[in-house]
Amino acid sequence: MREPTYRDAIKAGWQLAWHHKSLWIFGMFAAFLGQMGIVELLSKMTFGVSYFRAPSFFVYAWDTFSQAGLSSLLRALDLSVDKWVWLIWLIIIFIGFGIFLAFVAVVSQGAIVHSATRFIEKNGKKFESTSVSWDHSRKHFWKLFGLNVLRKCVLALFISFVVWGTFNALIEPSAGDIVLFFVLFLMAAMVGMVLSFLLVYAVGYVVVEEFSFIKAIRSAWRLFTRHWFVSFEIGFIFIILNIVFVVIMLLGMYLLFLPSLALFAAAFLIQSTGLYTAGIILGFVLFIPFIVVLGSVFTVFGTATWTYLFTKMHREGIISHLVHLFHGGK
Template sequence: MKTPLYREAITHSWQLVWKHKMLWLFGLFAAFLGQMGLMDLLTKVSFASSKYTYPSWVSWPQVMQDLVSGMGFFSLSIDGWTWLVWLILILLGLCITTVVVAVVSQGALIDACAQSAKDKGLPSVSQAWHVGVKHFWPLFVLNLLKKIVMAGLAGAVGYSVLNFVLQSSGWGFLLFLVLFLLSVLVGLVLSFLVVYAAGYVVIEKYNFKEAVEAAWMLFIEHWLVSIEVGLLVLFLNILLGIVVFLGFWILFLPVAVVWFISVFTANSALWISGLLAGILIFLVFVVWVGSIFSAFVTSIWTYLFMKMHKHGIKSRLLHWSGHHRI
């Protein structure tokens, strides 16, 4: 087994993503599937366990009923129903297109990163895109299963929160604690399995069953390494949050200047224009940074997956402690 390659993976991935800016577009669409690793799990479980979430579980049926009755669905004319059906079809088409492009982009990113790791050069974007198209269905099923299981885990945690809030008993808290820990454990393993299975599908050309089985074996052999990489990426997410926060304040400065000018000139139109421009610029900044980071994280996981699969990687903790086996 090789010594930990985390710094090497970060350096290689950053150089690849920064030099090959076409990967940013893949990262933008792949981000719709959620980030590889722990972040998607932590976001869903923490949201479901939030004390601000449980009222929505209670009021959701009533909200839907009010929405349907308030929009007057049952009193629509023939033309109204026609426009509604067309609107639903257009939105459905946009959703399907987004999902297809997102899944293909994920496969293209994995292949591009694998090309770079093998050849130490810039990958072929067109080849990567065709590889993503070729492996669409296995990747789609992997992501779909992940979303279904994650939604189920979030639902279980949300139910336990609702039960605890309504009953406020020791058993309610115990149920919440057990379901929360179980959801984190299952989601943790699932997150790593999807990453590795996607790597086996795209890079090693395994079919779906073979990829899942190989991903499980790889996780068993590298479970501690997987957690270390997950925590490393989580730390990078924290740095990303700091960058976005600083970017917000930097981009807010022109808006503040416009606000002061609008106050002194009593020009409300100038203030509204400056505010809208500031929001638009900040949104563009967030999308830009998020696209780069999505491609960056995918590259890190792909690079380390290839090293785990080909040579094996020792845990950083065990390396520090002087051991050589898990």
């Protein structure tokens, strides 16, 4: 039997994403769970550095609360009965929307994994309705939800360390602070990637093999330890794919905003505020559907590619591409 390659995985992922457009709706919601590995880590670290300051977010929150004061907070909450009713309803609506979004995103993630597995088992042939995958994933919602929450919590913990190290390196830095920052950054980057690998494998075990929560985590760890070099190779490939995704997104934004630029030029010449506003609206009307579709396709593609690799690792095993080269292709 021919050894499965990364090219086979990417090809299978693209075929599933392109030929099964019904999965794009799943990809749109699953994208809310975040991307893989170091890309998500870097984006969250940047966000954290922008808004938090050392030594931690809790100190920042306490300082803000102390400056505002309890009396100011109580005055802000001094509302009439009807305003309290509207506020409570608004909070309930937001909480309900958040719960709905979390449910759909998690189930969509599992549905893509299940669909990819069926696609692989049928050797790339089209399969029946994706509703089967949705129903199958829905049965495992709590396990999938728990895996995603666990990953987010551990990742957030390490990101907070990086943010703390960043501020120490920026505010009156010493040589030790700079070294500490790089150590924390590298540790967080490695942990972020490993957590992403483990999440992919654990989700695969839950959806494909229907393992329990704990058994899926243990099996994912064993699979990672047997294929750790392969996992990192694939992780770096996905970093490149994420860069390609960003480049396509920026090119699309440039092209789709060209009509808006024409309207801006016309608005400047005739001094028309309405035409300028129309240009802004037109740009967003064209760009938002583009980025939603692009993000949905990329999420389906990425999840399907990882699922292909998971099934091959789990059932057949994959040899590292670099190891294969160093051994002369034997």
